[in-house]
Amino acid sequence: MRNRALHIIGWPALAAALIALPYGLSFSQQEVLVFLTINVLLVASYRLLTLTGEWSLGHVVIMGVGAYASALYTKELGIYVPISMILGACTAALVAMLLSFPLFRMKGFYFLIGSFAAGEIIRLLWKRFRDPFGGPKGIKKIDPMPDFDIGIYSFDFFEPISYYYLALVVVGICLWIMWRIERSPVGLTFHAVHWQDKLAEAAGVNVRAYRTLAFVIASGFAGLSGALLAHYIGTVNPNSFDIEMMVFVLTWAIVGGTATFYGPIIGAIVLTILNEVVLREMGFEQMRPLIYGLLLICSVLFLPKGLESVVQKVLARRNGSGAAAAGEEQA
Amino acid sequence: MTVPFLEISGLTKRFGGLTAVDGLGFKVEHGAIHGLIGPNGAGKTTTFNMISGFYKPTAGQVRLRGEEISGLKMYEVARRGVVRTFQHSTLFAELTVLENALVGTHMSFRPNVFAAIIGWDAEDRRGARGRAEEALDFFGLLGHAHERAGDLPHGHQRALGMAVAMAAHPDVMLLDEPFTGMNPEETNRMMALMFKLRDSGVTILIVEHDMHAVMGLCDRITVMNFGRFLTEGVPQEIRTHPDVIKAYLGGVRHVA
């Protein structure tokens, strides 16, 4: 009953809040909101990848593959932007599929290093080949999302609000799909592969295929987040997808916690707010890597289970008191 | 002449200089409970690891219904109907008891990403759940379905390991010391369940140190020592076989 009510009231309320949100923000804050929405997709897809127990350092580069691919499809082939975004996501998934052959011969630490090396090789190719990747300067003047009108609202994609709504819908659908995957038998198998790959294999699970599957799906969503980014800022270059960005993603995931679906998302939101509200206002923006590093260490030391553990505790207490209240009503 | 159901021949595993299993050969009949015993370090687990595809044999073959299965990967062996349990309670400790059993149903209800997203796999999910609950019920674990597997007492964890294997509906189950950590009462109950499992058509190959259980359960017993075949026979013969007694007196444990 409680749960039903929460669903019926909670989701529309959240949707309304998210729709109203940009009206309370300044122009530059609205821009940050767009980036945040895209980053939520990125970090949520990263968690999907970690479900099978492997942590990659190449995820941001895979995001870049989606960004470059989508940019090139529109520029070189004249493909309609929304279609090219989806093709960009597919390209990222395909590249991940190819990378999985060498990478999944490795496990744990070696996989981590291998994924970093693979990412750096891709970045090197972007820098090395001016045609078509534009070399170190990257690709400029990427086609924006074409404006359109849905009757009640006309989208003008030079406005961050419009792009925010677009990103919100796309990211919302993607999160819903990832959620469905995780709660399905496929998701259970991912967890099984993570906790005991030997036992999973004894039950007939092709462990390597499932690791690859998680990697490919996660990379597809990361690629889509990259495509969203590319057509918003209109330019991509190898440095937008460097290891520093990867460290941010790791920090969001670790500070938020990766045991729950929402943990990394909370991490991304809280740290972005912290970054924008505190650091930028106070003029500490330059020190972002340093402060992220400190936060990472503090969260490992003092909140090893991440921000999600705080949420879980609060929810448990509320449910507990709710059950107690229900008991009193009965009495 | 009929093809033996499960045939092990010349099976050998070397770890560097150590030969853990040395030219081992025996046959398991369909529908039997077959024991594999021997002192500590005799190479029983290593043998299981080779049959199940966890290790590649250095030499020798394992044949199931005449088809060679040695050298296949563990999941490929499982898909041919040979499912194992592990000597130490190997479980998905973080998952619930029911989820553990659900993983066991993987082969019969192959998950599909697209069906899962759209929601077209409702029937499979129901089927898998039914199968998992049946396996849990068989081992008396249904009441614990929503507990975390790692929180179960040790005896229950052993039973859950078998329930996961049983949920896969195997033709052959390889059980590595299933009775460790169980008290005599639990052991007796578990023995009754093994007979039931055998009667339902599952062939069981079992490694166990509990001689009371082994002698009571097995139709035939193969004894190995220092990686080699020592002797084979029905429990009565094994119990009184001088070589077996000598091997065990030389080792740590005694034949009951």
Ligand SMILES: Nc1ncnc2c1ncn2[C@@H]1O[C@H](COP(=O)(O)OP(=O)(O)OP(=O)(O)O)[C@@H](O)[C@H]1O
């Ligand atoms: N992965 C390995 N690497 C090196 N040596 C191993 C390995 N696995 C087993 N051995 C060695 O092989 C021999 C046989 O071990 P195994 O585990 O098969 O014995 P076992 O019969 O199962 O014993 P127990 O009754 O104690 O379980 C032992 O001497 C062991 O030390």
Ligand SMILES: [Mg+2]
């Ligand atoms: Mg052993």
